[in-house]
Amino acid sequence: MPVLRESQRSLFSRTAFLVFRSRLIHSLGLSHHLIALNFMITSFGKKSAQSSPKVKVTDTDFDGIEVRVFEGSPKADEPLRRSVIFIHGGGWALASAKISYYDDLCTTMAEELNAVIVSVEYRLVPQVYYPEPIHDIIRATKYFLQPEILDKYKVDPRRVGISGDSAGGNLAAVLGQQFTYVASLKNKLKLQALIYPFLQGLDFNTPSYQQNVNTPILPRHVMVKYWLDYLNGSYDFVEAMIVNNHTSLDVEGAAALRARLDWTSLLPSSIKKNYKPVMQTVGDARIVREIPQLLDVTASPLLAEQEVLQALPKTYILTCELDVLRDDGILYAKRLESAGVNVTLDHFEDGFHGCIIFTSWPTNFSVGIRTRNSYIKWLDQNL
Numbered sequence: 145m146p147v148l149r150e151s152q153r154s155l156f157s158r159t160a161f162l163v164f165r166s167r168l169i170h171s172l173g174l175s176h177h178l179i180a181l182n183f184m185i186t187s188f189g190k191k192s193a194q195s196s197p198k199v200k201v202t203d204t205d206f207d208g209i210e211v212r213v214f215e216g217s218p219k220a221d222e223p224l225r226r227s228v229i230f231i232h233g234g235g236w237a238l239a240s241a242k243i244s245y246y247d248d249l250c251t252t253m254a255e256e257l258n259a260v261i262v263s264v265e266y267r268l269v270p271q272v273y274y275p276e277p278i279h280d281i282i283r284a285t286k287y288f289l290q291p292e293i294l295d296k297y298k299v300d301p302r303r304v305g306i307s308g309d310s311a312g313g314n315l316a317a318v319l320g321q322q323f324t325y326v327a328s329l330k331n332k333l334k335l336q337a338l339i340y341p342f343l344q345g346l347d348f349n350t351p352s353y354q355q356n357v358n359t360p361i362l363p364r365h366v367m368v369k370y371w372l373d374y375l376n377g378s379y380d381f382v383e384a385m386i387v388n389n390h391t392s393l394d395v396e397g398a399a400a401l402r403a404r405l406d407w408t409s410l411l412p413s414s415i416k417k418n419y420k421p422v423m424q425t426v427g428d429a430r431i432v433r434e435i436p437q438l439l440d441v442t443a444s445p446l447l448a449e450q451e452v453l454q455a456l457p458k459t460y461i462l463t464c465e466l467d468v469l470r471d472d473g474i475l476y477a478k479r480l481e482s483a484g485v486n487v488t489l490d491h492f493e494d495g496f497h498g499c500i501i502f503t504s505w506p507t508n509f510s511v512g513i514r515t516r517n518s519y520i521k522w523l524d525q526n527l
Contacts, residue, residue, distance in 0.1 A: 210265035216254035224300035233310025235370035245501035313341025349422035352470035392427025453483035464495025
């Protein structure tokens with residue numbers, strides 16, 4: 145397993161300090177800890193919409209949803225441009241399309257792809273909860289896909305993709321699946337590109353969850369809390385969910401869904417290593433009764449039926465070894481492949497959760513630059 149470099153430890157230490165400060169503010173009754181944490185993140189990192197000679201950047205709204213649009217220059221021989229609808233990560237609760245990390249990523253994408261990048265500023269927890277972020281993404285995307293809007297931005301309607309990282313990867317995957325149910329939208333997206341996405345709340349003991357249980361930036365207990373925050377559940381359930389008590393054999397419906405997430409057969413031996421499944425005979429059925437969304441495909445798209453997966457477009461999935469979510473991505477790639485979807489699984493042995501946005505000083509990591517370049521290269525070749 146890769147060893148963390150000193151610069152990575154420094155980044156993770158700063159992150160932990162911000163989390164500590166936000167929880168202190170919460171404990172004093174001054175603000176919700178997620179609001180406090182996001183205030184600290186965005187206060188020091190937000191950028192105004194700044195254009196350059198190669199990329200025009202504007203803030204606007206699509207049907208009431210805030211977006212930041214990055215317009216790269218069209219190629220001389222292609223008057224219509226490609227486009228990516230991008231959804232930022234942050235556990236459905238943190239970050240912004242307007243912070244420097246995502247602004248820089250989308251600017252680079254627009255410039256190198258000669259494309260229009262639409263970065264969606266969806267509403268965050270705790271101002272809203274599931275499924276409102278999904279509604280925001282779908283609303284903004286449907287607006288953008290209108291012929292008159294594509295024409296306004298000089299976008300080729302045959303070359304539009306959806307993408308996102310982390311929680312944004314979850315929302316991108318959900319959007320892709322939801323579009324398969326609507327005949328007028330079914331073939332509107334040429335591809336989907338998912339970067340270390342959240343894809344399931346059924347099993348918090350896949351090999352990558354066990355291997356990276358305490359790995360920063362996203363240790364397992366934090367990931368479970370993000371799920372509870374998003375679904376407006378109680379932190380009282382954290383310890384039970386960590387040992388899969390929420391999907392024990394006595395929980396109605398969970399057993400059938402486990403067949404779609406059977407990592408003992410879907411994952412290669414090099415990934416499974418010697419890890420064993422954690423499956424309780426008797427658990428806490430109250431959790432799924434109170435938070436049924438945990439097992440809904442609009443929260444856990446990895447659990448979708450085969451017929452839905454078959455209708456999805458060409459897919460790119462980036463995974464990192466130092467990430468509890470590694471196996472979510474690999475399992476989705478395996479399920480999509482079995483459904484006949486053209487899938488590229490791009491795995492980085494030295495990658496960690498969030499690395500693709502860490503490409504500028506003082507958080508410029510080699511793996512951040514390599515993941516970003518690999519992702520953009522795939523988009524360039526396939527969009």
